[in-house]
Amino acid sequence: MAPLDLANEAQIDAAQTEGQSVDIQVTNPPSESNNPMQEERKTGMSTIKFLNENKEVVFASGANLRFKALENGVDLYTFMGKMMNCGGYGQCGTCLVEIVEGMENLSPRTEVEERKLKKKPDTYRLACQTMVNGSVTVKTKPQK
Ligand code: FES
Secondary structure (H helix, E strand, O other): OOOEEOOOHHHHHHHHHOOOOOOEEOOOOHHHOOOHHHHHHHHOEEEEEEOOOOEEEEEEOOEEHHHHHHHOOOOOOOHHHHHHOOOOOOOOOOOEEEEEEOHHHEOOOOHHHHHHOOOOOOOEEEHHHOEEOOOEEEEEOOOO
16 A cells, blocks of 8 residues: 555545555654754744854743853953943943844844944844844854
8 A cells, every 4th residue: 555645634544444554654754853943943942152152052032142141151241341341231332242143033122222333233232132032143242
């Protein structure tokens, strides 16, 4: 008997009722998925890849980028930033990062960012103002 399409349950039921053996052909088993976006949707977990530190952090959607970096030992600040950062209130601009991939997975720029980053490329964000909703690649301490 030719393999049956899994979607055709009626055909499978009929064959089993008649005592026939049923060959089931699974065309795309979930365990063989190589697509990280499909995997992300299934698990609700995404990754932040910090390029300079060569570190990947798995997180649940909606995380704050600064918090996730600090929580995982990623140093966001230059020497002056370490001494004078505002603690994540969007006032100092020292938590500047460049988004290399996954810009579409971030919250839009806040008003504070629009003001502070007026002269910076669109790919620059303040980590403390950025919520992450999917996988991204981040470069800390970008050239100013
Ligand atoms: S920590 Fe000060 S602006 Fe982000």
